[in-house]
Amino acid sequence: MREPVYASCISINNRVAMKKTLPFLAALAILLAGCASKQEMKTRLILQDDYAKDHLEVNIEEFTDARGMLGVQATIRNTDDKRAEFQYRFRWFTEDGQFIDSPTATWVPVYLEPQDTHIAQSTQVTKYTTRPRLSIRRLD
Amino acid sequence: MTKRLLPLLILGALSALMSACGTSAHRVDATGNEGITTVRNLDFKDYQIAAEDLINKLLSSNTLPVANQNPAVVMVSRIKNSTAAHLDTQLLTQKITIALDKSGQARTTTRVYQDGQFDPGTERARALSEEEGFAKDTLQKEATLQAPRYSLAGEITELHRQEGRNRESYYQIYMTLTDVRTGVAVWQDAKEIVKQEKRPLISL
Numbered sequence: 584m585r586e587p588v589y590a591s592c593i594s595i596n597n598r599v600a601m602k603k604t605l606p607f608l609a610a611l612a613i614l615l616a617g618c619a620s621k622q623e624m625k626t627r628l629i630l631q632d633d634y635a636k637d638h639l640e641v642n643i644e645e646f647t648d649a650r651g652m653l654g655v656q657a658t659i660r661n662t663d664d665k666r667a668e669f670q671y672r673f674r675w676f677t678e679d680g681q682f683i684d685s686p687t688a689t690w691v692p693v694y695l696e697p698q699d700t701h702i703a704q705s706t707q708v709t710k711y712t713t714r715p716r717l718s719i720r721r722l723d
Numbered sequence: 724m725t726k727r728l729l730p731l732l733i734l735g736a737l738s739a740l741m742s743a744c745g746t747s748a749h750r751v752d753a754t755g756n757e758g759i760t761t762v763r764n765l766d767f768k769d770y771q772i773a774a775e776d777l778i779n780k781l782l783s784s785n786t787l788p789v790a791n792q793n794p795a796v797v798m799v800s801r802i803k804n805s806t807a808a809h810l811d812t813q814l815l816t817q818k819i820t821i822a823l824d825k826s827g828q829a830r831t832t833t834r835v836y837q838d839g840q841f842d843p844g845t846e847r848a849r850a851l852s853e854e855e856g857f858a859k860d861t862l863q864k865e866a867t868l869q870a871p872r873y874s875l876a877g878e879i880t881e882l883h884r885q886e887g888r889n890r891e892s893y894y895q896i897y898m899t900l901t902d903v904r905t906g907v908a909v910w911q912d913a914k915e916i917v918k919q920e921k922r923p924l925i926s927l
Contacts, residue, residue, distance in 0.1 A: 650789045652782065670756055685825055686818035687778050689754040689771040706782040708825050710790045722756060 622713045624653050631720035638663040639719060653707040655715050661695040668694055668722040673705035675712035683708045692722050762892045762920045763883070764808045773896045773914040774818035781819070782826055786900060786910040787873075790827035797823060797900070798835045798871035803878040806894070810879060815896065819875065832871050873909070874901045888922045 624645050630636045640660040647653055661667035670690040676682050685708040693701050705715060751757040758768050781787075787795050799820060802812035823829040833842035840846065845868070852862045877898035884891045893915065900910040 648783055649785055652790065654783055672754070683825070685778075686771070686822050687775045689775050690752075690756055691772055691775055692756050692768075704779050704783070706779050706826075708822070709827060 622647075622651070622653055622710070624655075624713050624715070626655050627714070627716045628657075629716060629718040631718055634721035635669060635719040638667055639669065641717075641719065643717065648706075652710070653713060653715075655705050655717065657703045657717055658700055659693070659695070659703060659719070660700045661697055664697045666694065666696055668692070669719055670722045671703055671717060671719045673703070674716045674718070675705075675708045676714040676716065677711050678713055680714070683712050694722075760918065762890050762918045765806075765810060765879070765894060765916070767814065769894065769916050769918075770814040770818070772916065774815055774822075776914045777815075777896070777898055777912060778819055778822040780912045781898075781900065781910060782822070782828065784910050784912075787823070787826075787828035794827055795829045795873055796832050796869050796871045797829045797873045797875055798832050798903075799837065799841070800874045800876040800901075801837055802876065802898075805878055806881040808881075812877075812879065815877075816875060819898075829873070832869065834868055835871055871903060874903050875899075876901065888924070889919065890922065891917065891919045893917050 624647075626643050626645055628641055628643060630639070630641075638661060640662050642658045642660075644656045644658075645653070646656065655673065657671070659669075659671070670692045672688060672690045674682060674688045675685065687705060687708065691703070693703075695701050703717075705717075707713070707715070753767075754771070756768060758766060760766055760768070797820065799816045802816060804810045804812060820829075820831040824831060834840050834845045836842075849863045851857050875898065877896065880895045880897070882893040884893075894917075895913050895915050897913040898911065899908040901907065902909045
């Protein structure tokens with residue numbers, strides 16, 4: 584059987600050198616692959632009216648799950664002494680600002696007792712959407 | 724004469740008044756909260772809220788493969804309607820399969836759907852080998868269909884309570900994803916929706 588071309592080009596000395604450098608190259612490749620797959624996420628919070636600004640406290644945490652999928656968790660607290668009625672919506676954009684529509688991009692109503700917290704979560708629509716936006720406004 | 728006209732005038736004024744109370748037909752934002760809310764049934768917003776919640780739970784559950792790496796094939800099975808109302812459960816399942824498709828984690832088979840098939844086009848196209856006039860290299864080969872690995876199913880249940888003029892409805896939308904190789908549910912979750920109303924003393 585004919586040897587593959589790339590194998591015939593490697594001399595014995597080269598093979599020894601290759602053995603030494605292979606672990607290094609493999610480590611480098613893993614490192615580079617790790618860097619390439621790590622997606623940088625930037626969540627934008629949009630409080631659309633004074634009601635949301637005055638009565639709600641929002642704390643955003645970004646996470647990456649075990650498979651590398653991005654997600655956002657928003658802890659929304661009603662700082663008022665009255666029941667809060669608001670709605671929120673997560674929308675996911677690409678790095679270039681293109682909106683990728685999804686059934687999850689819908690306004691979700693929330694009814695929150697005074698000082699209580701609501702946890703809203705959203706997972707990225709596709710692996711290309713790394714710019715989530717969380718909008719919050721009063722529920723009319 | 725005036726006596727004869729008076730009832731007509733009153734009737735005319737009443738009907739004008741009643742028609743003025745209504746609003747003209749208009750469109751609303753389908754993703755917003757301006758739609759009609761009823762207590763005794765699930766409204767389109769309820770399906771949206773349930774889908775939004777269940778999709779996020781399923782996608783973050785680590786059940787399905789990594790996005791775009793050999794996506795799993797999912798079939799839509801039965802969503803059991805255990806309510807007294809007629810429900811279009813596709814409003815829920817289609818939202819979920821759209822999101823799964825976009826995520827790259829799964830593809831939906833339209834050949835295997837509930838007790839039959841969603842798209843009869845596959846069967847029709849595959850039967851073309853028995854018809855004349857089609858180029859052989861464009862005809863489908865035998866045994867190329869992909870069997871589903873997962874089955875999406877669920878159940879919608881309800882509870883209604885009434886106390887005086889207050890009415891309350893509770894809905895639970897429960898969904899499972901079953902690995903058809905083992906018959907074991909690899910993911911299950913539920914979304915609860917509660918709606919209340921206080922009926923007016925006098926209603927039309």
